[in-house]
Amino acid sequence: xxxxxxxxxxxxxxxxxxxxxxxxxxxxxxxxxxxxxxxxxxxxxxxxxxxxxxxxxxxxxxxxxxxxxxxxxxxxxxxxxxxxxxxxxxxxxxxxxxxxxxxxxxxxxxxxxxxxxxxxxxxxxxxxxxxxxxxxxxxxxxxxxxxxxxxxxxxxxxxxxxxxxxxxxxxxxxxxxxxxxxxxxxxxxxxxxxxxxxxxxxxxxxxxxxxxxxxxxxxxxxxxxxxxxxxxxxxxxxxxxxxxxxxxxxx
Amino acid sequence: xxxxxxxxxxxxxxxxxxxxxxxxxxxxxxxxxxxxxxxxxxxxxxxxxxxxxxxxxxxxxxxxxxxxxxxxxxxxxxxxxxxxxxxxxxxxxxxxxxxxxxxxxxxxxxxxxxxxxxxxxxxxxxxxxxxxxxxxxxxxxxxxxxxxxxxxxxxxxxxxxxxxxxxxxxxxxxxxxxxxxxxxxxxxxxxxxxxxxxxxxxxxxxxxxxxxxxxxxxxxxxxxxxxxxxxxxxxxxxxxxxxxxxxxxxxxxxxxxxxxxxxxxxxxxxxxxxxxxxxxxxxxxx
Ligand SMILES: Nc1ncnc2c1ncn2[C@@H]1O[C@H](COP(=O)(O)OP(=O)(O)O)[C@@H](O)[C@H]1O
Ligand SMILES: [Mg+2]
Numbered sequence: 001x002x003x004x005x006x007x008x009x010x011x012x013x014x015x016x017x018x019x020x021x022x023x024x025x026x027x028x029x030x031x032x033x034x035x036x037x038x039x040x041x042x043x044x045x046x047x048x049x050x051x052x053x054x055x056x057x058x059x060x061x062x063x064x065x066x067x068x069x070x071x072x073x074x075x076x077x078x079x080x081x082x083x084x085x086x087x088x089x090x091x092x093x094x095x096x097x098x099x100x101x102x103x104x105x106x107x108x109x110x111x112x113x114x115x116x117x118x119x120x121x122x123x124x125x126x127x128x129x130x131x132x133x134x135x136x137x138x139x140x141x142x143x144x145x146x147x148x149x150x151x152x153x154x155x156x157x158x159x160x161x162x163x164x165x166x167x168x169x170x171x172x173x174x175x176x177x178x179x180x181x182x183x184x185x186x187x188x189x190x191x192x193x194x195x196x197x198x199x200x201x202x203x204x205x206x207x208x209x210x211x212x213x214x215x216x217x218x219x220x221x222x223x224x225x226x227x228x229x230x231x232x233x234x235x236x237x238x239x240x241x242x243x244x245x246x247x248x249x250x251x
Numbered sequence: 252x253x254x255x256x257x258x259x260x261x262x263x264x265x266x267x268x269x270x271x272x273x274x275x276x277x278x279x280x281x282x283x284x285x286x287x288x289x290x291x292x293x294x295x296x297x298x299x300x301x302x303x304x305x306x307x308x309x310x311x312x313x314x315x316x317x318x319x320x321x322x323x324x325x326x327x328x329x330x331x332x333x334x335x336x337x338x339x340x341x342x343x344x345x346x347x348x349x350x351x352x353x354x355x356x357x358x359x360x361x362x363x364x365x366x367x368x369x370x371x372x373x374x375x376x377x378x379x380x381x382x383x384x385x386x387x388x389x390x391x392x393x394x395x396x397x398x399x400x401x402x403x404x405x406x407x408x409x410x411x412x413x414x415x416x417x418x419x420x421x422x423x424x425x426x427x428x429x430x431x432x433x434x435x436x437x438x439x440x441x442x443x444x445x446x447x448x449x450x451x452x453x454x455x456x457x458x459x460x461x462x463x464x465x466x467x468x469x470x471x472x473x474x475x476x477x478x479x480x481x482x483x484x485x486x487x488x489x490x491x492x493x494x495x496x497x498x499x500x501x502x503x504x505x506x507x508x509x510x511x512x513x514x515x516x517x518x519x520x521x522x523x524x525x526x527x528x529x530x531x532x533x534x535x536x537x
Contacts, residue, residue, distance in 0.1 A: 096424075
């Protein structure tokens with residue numbers, strides 16, 4: 001396994017309360033890693049350390065290292081916008097920007113000046129909407145507000161928007177928890193299709209989804225990583241008692 | 252399953268009747284005001300009224316119009332609104348960004364609410380004392396400053412409400428795509444808040460242009476259109492007041508006509524702002 005993200009001695013705090021305790025894990029390249037654990041165990045917090053989102057919380061602090069391709073994203077000379085450009089985020093609830101469907105996808109291309117001229121933009125927007133499986137549904141209403149879409153469509157729009165800035169890593173924080181079952185399936189299918197090109201890290205609180213998606217699994221409990229390893233091994237033969245209890249649905 | 256006169260039903264029907272009658276009273280008053288002003292003012296609302304300044308003997312029924320007051324009011328209200336906007340926007344942003352839900356934020360909002368409630372004649376008197384102390388005469392500038400002060404609390408509080416409703420998700424979504432803070436502010440926050448800010452500005456403009464008491468002392472009144480900030484200036488509310496208080500029916504009629512002009516200006520501006528807001532509102536996240 002080749003690690004894309006390496007987490008070393010990572011601690012995270014909200015004010016004085018410690019939310020992550022000495023995390024040491026490696027996230028494999030171009031596979032889906034699933035982070036599981038009961039509510040409040042620090043899954044979201046861990047995910048937020050990967051795109052430097054934790055610092056958006058007042059009073060949150062981090063010690064330790066998160067290496068992406070061997071480079072510490074918490075090093076002093078790191079440009080946080082560059083980090084976030086390399087790491088796409090699919091939030092728990094889709095948050096379309098206050099713009100048209102077209103502009104939502106074009107926005108990232110625009111701020112990073114990744115295309116030149118109208119035609120290139122149009123092609124790119126079409127391409128990423130197709131990748132996200134939304135093109136056919138929106139091609140006739142590209143200039144309508146993104147808020148007119150159903151919540152499931154909005155989440156696919158957010159996927160297209162995130163992919164458009166050509167990240168290497170996709171983070172998903174329970175990206176299907178606000179969606180209806182059909183829309184959830186859509187997103188899961190897309191993540192599986194895309195995993196050969198992107199390193200994907202998904203937080204989920206449903207065990208079934210974890211089993212459907214995971215190549216690699218991480219189980220957390222009370223701010224600590226209890227167990228991490230290839231999904232098959234974790235699901236069939238967990239080494240830790242707490243992992244076993246969680247998988248059996250005891251908590 | 253027949254409908255019966257239960258207590259819950261009676262309460263509901265009573266409440267409904269109450270709400271409906273409130274609405275009827277408000278709509279009726281509005282209609283009555285408009286009808287009074289328009290029916291009395293319309294005969295005197297000639298092209299001369301809106302295109303000329305008062306000539307000699309205007310206030311006894313001779314030739315002229317209230318162009319001085321129309322232009323004066325537009326100068327005063329635009330100037331006051333611009334001044335208020337310059338101060339309000341940073342205050343509102345500061346409230347949201349740094350004071351938030353703190354005690355200080357609470358006190359600032361409280362004092363703004365108090366300022367909002369102070370009658371405009373008090374602002375006028377305050378401005379007047381200030382002018383005396385500085386040795387200034389009634390002028391367009393003084394009128395603008397006082398109107399700016401009057402509009403300030405309305406504008407800040409209206410903007411504060413808009414800014415407080417800005418969803419955090421939106422900023423995060425833009426940041427997650429690698430935006431800088433400035434890009435978030437320019438491309439996302441402003442787009443989301445612009446319609447609300449325009450509404451706040453026009454609310455304040457409406458109060459400014461309609462206010463008579465504060466400009467009475469500070470801007471004065473003159474038949475000429477001001478050509479510099481230091482000259483006194485006329486205003487529509489005072490034009491209405493002066494003409495209505497003459498004993499001549501023809502002049503009183505012109506007073507009503509001036510009121511119609513003021514109403515039309517306010518109406519045009521609020522319709523215009525509705526139109527702009529609606530266009531900008533299309534993409535905002537509710
Ligand atoms: N903004 C915050 N301020 C203070 N504590 C927080 C904040 N967000 C999360 N926490 C705490 O950190 C711990 C981990 O939270 P989180 O990462 O959201 O868990 P999960 O996503 O696994 O449900 C929880 O105990 C939670 O109460
Ligand atoms: Mg969470």
